[in-house]
Amino acid sequence: MVTRSCGNPECTFAQTGVCVLGNDPSACANIQVDEDRVADPQVAELLEPVLGSPESNPTFPHSASLGLTDVDILMARERSHIIGILGFPDSGKTACLVSLYLSLANGKLDGFSFADSKSLMAFDELSRGARDWPDGVPDQMTAHTEVKDARTAGFLHLKLFREADGEKLNIFLPDLPGEWSDLLIDKNQTERLSFLKSAAYIWVMVDGSNLRELISGRTTTHRTKLLLARLVEMLKPHLPSIRLVITRMDSGPPKENFIAEIKANAIKLGIVLEIDYIASFSNNPDVTPSSGISALILKTLSLNLSERIFWPNDPSKFGSERQMLKFGMKGKNE
């Protein structure tokens, strides 16, 4: 094989194939012709690969947690709902997801049964405590989540069969780092939470054991009110239904004044805040593990949800419903 280049440093022939002097490349005096070194048999031998390429087995798609693009595609195929899950670190978000999974795996989620999951292995790994944070909090949710040792935020998928009416409901639940809720409050970092604009419901998880003491209770109440305010700023005018989920109920009843204060503040923000109480696990013999999980899902995925118009006529509403696809496209173009 022969390569041609130009001795004129001003010429871009090597890149464009066009002579800057307007000469015919075959006749230009500046053209240099180099025989490809590979044509030299001795060199060719030395350049032969030492090792053959390793044979790779065919693969099929994983069922780890899903990236935004995966969710985008699946939502376009089938009617689906996102349940946004926010909460400070150690508020019990992951425990709730694990408890939901174990309820289904043991056939104990009242009113619902398992129909499918595109992220079943991700659920199972969560339940085995297999996910950890060796490199610290990730900077952003990745568009395509690979199965790795490092924990990366992603979406979990469930298709649930609702026994009341035989409806099958596709839900996507993000497994978000608690630090993102802190950053939403402290720095108003909303970019990676934009998918919440497409969420049908949002669960704000609050550690109920913190609400039993004055200092931790006041701190949690203060931060939760700020979190709700940031959510309203981000999502208005189309607020989804927001539920305050009080976790760790096995530690005992929280001080109700804190909850009442959060709820009253929510009303001022324009939120009708529903309250749920759960114990994903339990160190209390009087409280069953997964208490409240079935009720949380039942109320969240109530019959009213399936009556929502998927493609509403209101153009402003249409814009927010399609926000998920816009976000996915934006992610691809960045």
Next chain:
Amino acid sequence: MFIGGPDTGKTNFLMRLWLSINAGQCIGVSIDGLPEELSYIESIMQYWLSGTFAQRTDVNLKMDVTSLTIPLTYNVSDNETKSKLFLPDVNGELWKTAVETNEINAEWMSQLESSHGVVIFIRPSSTQNYAPLDWVSSGQLIELMEDNPHKNQIPTQVMLCEFLRLLEIKFSRNLNSTKPRISVILTGWDVYDDAVRNDGPNAYIEKQYPLFAGKLRHLEAFDVEVFASSVFGGDIESDIALRDKLLEMGFEESGYIVHDSQNGLVESKDFFQPIAWALGLI
């Protein structure tokens, strides 16, 4: 194609299936001469003749070695068709690895894609089975966030769901070009008492494997039928009287297969039923 994790009874079922076909016990199909290659089947028979179940298939053996090709005449709708039934006996570790790594040997992937029927094997009494963690141990693991010995063990029902997911991606046809079919067989059915066996294998799956039962119930890509089987009708390794009886009479009448059909539980010696159904012949 036989799919199932390690120790799910695929090899022993293959042996009993062969005996059933060879003895003319199967409706709608008859053998059309002996297979060219019988060495693998005969190696399994050696275990039976010494009063034990066949041991695990060697993972290093190639597909053409651990398989059985039976020349058959199918009698379907008064039409006779001659064909060869190719039954590869895949080591269960291969399927387990496929779920763990999302990779599969190219030869087996190709075989799966060109299969006309699939049978999934589950042996509920196997010690290889693993149930999901309960709330107590799972909660402790999450709180401690330490390495745990169960980190890489996938529960049996999760593995079964992942087999179905793999089939949704890779398996797409049967002989009649109708919706592809999967037979599910619970092997070692003799281990259970009358109460469990009277409820049938479908009820067992619903109770013990809710995730798998849910996915099966709502599968849109396939039609599924559920069976239960016992190749000897008992454990010949511990039941010496049964072992001696079978050695004296031969294995052609041993065991049974149960079809959990719409008409209830139907028991027979026709071990070809799950394959006939999966192929679309019945």
